[in-house]
Amino acid sequence: MRERLRRFFAASFPVDWDQLRALGAEPVPHHLKHWWWCLGGTPLYLFIVQVATGILLTLYYVPDPSGAYESVAHITRDVRFGWYIRSLHKWSATLMIAAVFLHMLRVFFTGAYRWPRQLNWCVGTALLATTLGFGFTGYSLVYEQLSFWGATVAANLVEAVPLVGHPAALLMRGGAEVSGNTLTRFFVFHIGLFPTVMLVLLFLHILLIRLHGVTEFEFPREQVAPAERTFPFWPHHATTELAIGVLLMYVLTILALTLPAGLGPKANPQVTPMHIHPEWYFYFSFRLLKLTSLRTSVYLTLALGLGLMGWPFLEDALHRWLRMPRDASVVVGVLGFGAFLVLTVWESLAG
Amino acid sequence: MDGGRRSFLAAVAAGTGLFLSYGLFAAYAVSFLFPPPVRRRPRRLFLGRQTDFRPGEARALVDDRGRTLLVIADGGTLTAFDTRCPHLGCQVHWEPKEARFVCPCHLGMFDRNGVAFAGPPAAAHQALTRVPLDVDAVSGTVFLRSDA
Numbered sequence: 001m002r003e004r005l006r007r008f009f010a011a012s013f014p015v016d017w018d019q020l021r022a023l024g025a026e027p028v029p030h031h032l033k034h035w036w037w038c039l040g041g042t043p044l045y046l047f048i049v050q051v052a053t054g055i056l057l058t059l060y061y062v063p064d065p066s067g068a069y070e071s072v073a074h075i076t077r078d079v080r081f082g083w084y085i086r087s088l089h090k091w092s093a094t095l096m097i098a099a100v101f102l103h104m105l106r107v108f109f110t111g112a113y114r115w116p117r118q119l120n121w122c123v124g125t126a127l128l129a130t131t132l133g134f135g136f137t138g139y140s141l142v143y144e145q146l147s148f149w150g151a152t153v154a155a156n157l158v159e160a161v162p163l164v165g166h167p168a169a170l171l172m173r174g175g176a177e178v179s180g181n182t183l184t185r186f187f188v189f190h191i192g193l194f195p196t197v198m199l200v201l202l203f204l205h206i207l208l209i210r211l212h213g214v215t216e217f218e219f220p221r222e223q224v225a226p227a228e229r230t231f232p233f234w235p236h237h238a239t240t241e242l243a244i245g246v247l248l249m250y251v252l253t254i255l256a257l258t259l260p261a262g263l264g265p266k267a268n269p270q271v272t273p274m275h276i277h278p279e280w281y282f283y284f285s286f287r288l289l290k291l292t293s294l295r296t297s298v299y300l301t302l303a304l305g306l307g308l309m310g311w312p313f314l315e316d317a318l319h320r321w322l323r324m325p326r327d328a329s330v331v332v333g334v335l336g337f338g339a340f341l342v343l344t345v346w347e348s349l350a351g
Numbered sequence: 352m353d354g355g356r357r358s359f360l361a362a363v364a365a366g367t368g369l370f371l372s373y374g375l376f377a378a379y380a381v382s383f384l385f386p387p388p389v390r391r392r393p394r395r396l397f398l399g400r401q402t403d404f405r406p407g408e409a410r411a412l413v414d415d416r417g418r419t420l421l422v423i424a425d426g427g428t429l430t431a432f433d434t435r436c437p438h439l440g441c442q443v444h445w446e447p448k449e450a451r452f453v454c455p456c457h458l459g460m461f462d463r464n465g466v467a468f469a470g471p472p473a474a475a476h477q478a479l480t481r482v483p484l485d486v487d488a489v490s491g492t493v494f495l496r497s498d499a
Contacts, residue, residue: 272442293474
């Protein structure tokens, strides 16, 4: 029976198992034995948590202004373990954004974005943008006062983008004003468009990592025998990732228990509350909007986003034409991230 | 030569077919994404009599377009403002003591005439949108013109 089953599957899936095993046993560099170098897998794990909890939440969520808030309240208060699933969704989103930031910082400050991995850096920044898009649309779906006004501000902010702003804002809002159409569209972006984009980008990101291999680091104080410079992905590194996944699930559960997802007052399109702020990852943008004119904020944000995405190429160009030393990237990174931190902390203290 | 002409014609036919089928679909799909503009007829909304408004009073109302408006009685004249901040669309609050509008989102401030004097809207020389009012000279009834 067992042999028949084996033959059935072997015939149904004509896969070269030796080749598959060889693929799984891809050598990864020694430094990945330390968990703190394994932050790249963390956003992926958290994305899986997001998908699982997101599917569950969709079973009860009503993407309509007349019922959205009530459905979230129903999930949080009445549905069995609804508060837990919603809190896991919220906290995994927050941690995912933090993990993407940390992963990008690691890649930036170790110079792992340089040739021949420039394109993968660009894919990574597109993944960051998609993650932020997930956060923004997800927050808006709750349809409480803060999320409604956050959506209004963002939709109108898009309008100020040069050339494509007006059609993009129309597309995003589903009309000239923020309305019921906007909520429906954000829902579609959140559960349909962004997951698809995310999966395509993740596939590309992982494919490029596999094709190039993980960047190898050498540490002066660490003596590694030549035979131990690499180790197989399967099962060693996969086990590390699994352990991180288990730890993350504990952390998420602790966060859900101690700081469960709350619910503010229902959205009122006629009244903006006196104290309004977006989610923490948009604090820098919110503070920038208070400090400068709309046009300046939009141009600065666009320049920062494009500069971040194209930094590997920009760095090359600056090095070639202006003889900028490669190490100057560290200064640029410290200044850029420092500005992000200052604006974020400033807004959180002012809020 | 004959084969070259045949493959050229086949390529043209295939290209035309692709363009007409998927191209047309793409054009229609993009057009589908943009909802048609809402057509509104100009209307006059009855607000009340001029004498109904006490001096210094500010009365909020929602018009037929869903806009929140604030009618301010100041020195015998009535002025109506659309309370959406011209910066990024938040609703401004009227502070009667300071006689100013404040936007809670990015701290824009507007004077009693709706002109920005602080925050990002002032930097961009913006003002609140005024909504025209019609006052009947004989009866003193006030109408809001919602064609603006």
